[in-house]
Amino acid sequence: MADVPKSMAASAQALPLSLDRKRKKEEDRELVRLSQDGTEAAFEELVRRHQQRVFALVGGILRRPEDVEDVAQQVFLKAYLGIKRFDQRAAFSTWLYKIAVNECWDYLRKKKVRPLVYEADLSEEQVSRLDGIVSADRPPEGPGARAETREVLDRMLAALPEQDRQLLVLKEMEGFSVQELAEILDLNVNTVKVRLFRARGRIMDVYRRRMDSSGKLAGSRSTQRKG
Amino acid sequence: MATETKFGYTACAKYEALLEDYLDGALELTDAKSAEQHWRDCANCRGALEQAASSVRLLRLAGPSVGPGPAFARTVMARIRAAEQERSSERAGFWQPLVSLGWRFAATATLVLGALVSYDAGWGRHAQRNLATARLTGTSDIFAPDPANPPADRDEVLMMVAETNHGK
Numbered sequence: 001m002a003d004v005p006k007s008m009a010a011s012a013q014a015l016p017l018s019l020d021r022k023r024k025k026e027e028d029r030e031l032v033r034l035s036q037d038g039t040e041a042a043f044e045e046l047v048r049r050h051q052q053r054v055f056a057l058v059g060g061i062l063r064r065p066e067d068v069e070d071v072a073q074q075v076f077l078k079a080y081l082g083i084k085r086f087d088q089r090a091a092f093s094t095w096l097y098k099i100a101v102n103e104c105w106d107y108l109r110k111k112k113v114r115p116l117v118y119e120a121d122l123s124e125e126q127v128s129r130l131d132g133i134v135s136a137d138r139p140p141e142g143p144g145a146r147a148e149t150r151e152v153l154d155r156m157l158a159a160l161p162e163q164d165r166q167l168l169v170l171k172e173m174e175g176f177s178v179q180e181l182a183e184i185l186d187l188n189v190n191t192v193k194v195r196l197f198r199a200r201g202r203i204m205d206v207y208r209r210r211m212d213s214s215g216k217l218a219g220s221r222s223t224q225r226k227g
Numbered sequence: 228m229a230t231e232t233k234f235g236y237t238a239c240a241k242y243e244a245l246l247e248d249y250l251d252g253a254l255e256l257t258d259a260k261s262a263e264q265h266w267r268d269c270a271n272c273r274g275a276l277e278q279a280a281s282s283v284r285l286l287r288l289a290g291p292s293v294g295p296g297p298a299f300a301r302t303v304m305a306r307i308r309a310a311e312q313e314r315s316s317e318r319a320g321f322w323q324p325l326v327s328l329g330w331r332f333a334a335t336a337t338l339v340l341g342a343l344v345s346y347d348a349g350w351g352r353h354a355q356r357n358l359a360t361a362r363l364t365g366t367s368d369i370f371a372p373d374p375a376n377p378p379a380d381r382d383e384v385l386m387m388v389a390e391t392n393h394g395k
Binding site: 048073 | 281
């Protein structure tokens, strides 16, 4: 492996993945065609294949676990009702994710709420716990601890503009690629990259402010600056 | 122009997208080399890159949100079936007044047709009965030709008319 140039090693690793993606896309096309002919089982298979990503996308936008399942169901229902009009020029996943984004915004408009509204700031205890987790640099163990970390991060993310928050959540927490985000959100790929990069700076600003206000980061920051 | 905010760094605008690619591991080797060369000389870009890398570590601590349960696909399909059923009954509901009007019209037309046929059949029997009665009693329409002895020529017709007038 040491003889292989970095870029070639990367493409050698990427090859099976891209082939797998291509195969999945082909299978999706066939499943879509069967669904358009009225085969219910084919659509059910499409649901199984994409449910995880739709959940991640809806969850990433709404950040309200109690609403995610209902909206995700509605997304698949809309996809089923519209599948005969889907011309397969785009990938099924892209088409489906766009439905999901629109459904999320419809839902939020109907409910007349922001995706996530936190009135209260982080408590001392939460700041302290987050500091411990960040220092350990590994995800917290156990569902309770994970949920709490997520809540603390959600509170910090709520301080960002909505689009910054969405991009960061979908990219870093839910695992969407820059290319996917550009397609789903109808943005230029370069715009997504720049916005993401700026959003990273902003979330770290928020994090440092929280830590500074509780005196947690003062020591480490001065050490970092000196270095 | 690179600037440093109170809490962090702002990269040179030209390099922001490149830095994002670098973080993602999506930069081509030649681009990566030129980018590395730049932030070796630019403290702000270097700081911004470190800051961005920290954000990746921070945000990934939360992990992905909870996925769907094992019954999700079945629930979706059940919801789809219910919606389809509702739609078909709605569609039927839309045409229902026209369909019932059609049935009523058909029923009325059948009744009228039946009445006409039965009336026609009844009238025919009545007419035949009258004809038979007339033959038995010897009375018939005076102008009606006798089907048994039709007149041979014009003179016979005139004779018949004359006889009838004498009879009067």
